Amino acid sequence: MEDPWQKAYDFAVTVARKAGEVIRKAGESEIKVSTKSSTVDLVTKTDERVEKIIIGSLKEEFGEGTHCFIGEESVAKGEPCILTHKPTWIIDPVDGTTNFVHGFPFVAVSIAFAVNKQLEFGVIYSCLEDKMYKARNGKGAYCDDELIQVSDVKDINKSIIISEHGTDRSPEKVKKIFSTMQKILCIPVHGLRGSGTAATNMCLVATGAVEAFFEIGIHCWDIAAGAVIVKEAGGVLLDVDGGPFDLMSRRMVSANNEVIARRIIKEIEIFSAERDDDMCEIQLE
Ligand SMILES: O=P([O-])([O-])O[C@@H]1[C@H](O)[C@H](O)[C@@H](O)[C@H](O)[C@H]1O
Ligand SMILES: [Mg+2]
Numbered sequence: 001m002e003d004p005w006q007k008a009y010d011f012a013v014t015v016a017r018k019a020g021e022v023i024r025k026a027g028e029s030e031i032k033v034s035t036k037s038s039t040v041d042l043v044t045k046t047d048e049r050v051e052k053i054i055i056g057s058l059k060e061e062f063g064e065g066t067h068c069f070i071g072e073e074s075v076a077k078g079e080p081c082i083l084t085h086k087p088t089w090i091i092d093p094v095d096g097t098t099n100f101v102h103g104f105p106f107v108a109v110s111i112a113f114a115v116n117k118q119l120e121f122g123v124i125y126s127c128l129e130d131k132m133y134k135a136r137n138g139k140g141a142y143c144d145d146e147l148i149q150v151s152d153v154k155d156i157n158k159s160i161i162i163s164e165h166g167t168d169r170s171p172e173k174v175k176k177i178f179s180t181m182q183k184i185l186c187i188p189v190h191g192l193r194g195s196g197t198a199a200t201n202m203c204l205v206a207t208g209a210v211e212a213f214f215e216i217g218i219h220c221w222d223i224a225a226g227a228v229i230v231k232e233a234g235g236v237l238l239d240v241d242g243g244p245f246d247l248m249s250r251r252m253v254s255a256n257n258e259v260i261a262r263r264i265i266k267e268i269e270i271f272s273a274e275r276d277d278d279m280c281e282i283q284l285e
Contacts, residue, residue, distance in 0.1 A: 005120050012111045012123045015057050019050045019109040020127030041167040042097045048073050050093035072221045081276050085116045092221035096197030108199040112224030122225030124199045133203045135232035150235040150256035151208035156263045159211035160191045162201045166217035176269040183267040202226025205254050206233035212255035217273045220247050230254045236261050240268050248276040
């Protein structure tokens with residue numbers, strides 16, 4: 001049977017590589033923080049430029065009317081962040097902007113594609129490592145054309161877990177984040193890590209380098225592509241309360257299996273994060 005989204009998938013890989021090249025070649029002025037929505041949520045000229053390149057290329061290839069776009073920088077400028085049944089591209093042009101600004105060597109381009117509110121494929125280009133991760137619904141996950149798989153560890157005591165702090169610095173939230181990390185560390189686990197990019201963290205779950213990554217406060221563009229890659233590598237996605245994963249909820253546990261995921265969930269101190277689709281007043285459907 002003909003695959004309706006093969007062309008879109010191949011194109012996403014090409015565009016992610018092109019975007020990664022722009023990030024790698026960014027000059028000094030393009031690495032500087034250009035806009036600050038807060039003291040820690042950084043934006044550079046490169047974030048904005050790369051998103052324009054990605055969305056511009058996709059619109060040229062697939063037409064503006066039929067496809068929708070959710071991009072981190074466009075949403076920051078007031079575009080809607082609503083997932084409808086229409087074919088929708090979900091884009092983080094520079095995941096790991098803080099890393100990018102500081103020269104910490106993990107920065108990723110994340111492009112996902114959803115139809116009827118279901119994720120069809122995800123592409124993550126870890127551009128400083130030059131690794132292309134990709135997965136299509138039902139067709140496995142790959143890193144540079146090699147099939148990847150989550151780890152088979154079921155014993156939490158033999159695991160490495162990734163947790164991030166995000167950009168919210170309200171003391172009560174930070175307290176809960178660190179309390180959760182302390183509890184997980186003392187289970188005990190082999191270690192806690194964090195690459196500074198949610199997309200890369202999810203690829204690390206998918207390759208088996210770590211057993212899980214969880215965060216409250218991430219956005220749909222940080223995790224949409226990673227969700228397909230983790231699932232296709234044999235992993236699981238859950239809400240931090242153990243319920244089903246909800247892309248727009250800003251909360252997620254991704255893990256190699258449900259045993260590890262549920263053990264972590266037992267320790268997570270949940271705090272509120274406004275949904276991505278509540279950030280917009282206009283409802284399109
Ligand atoms: O802002 P950005 O660099 O695209 O994305 C951030 C990164 O993915 C980080 O790892 C995560 O902890 C934050 O919650 C995200 O906002
Ligand atoms: Mg991001």
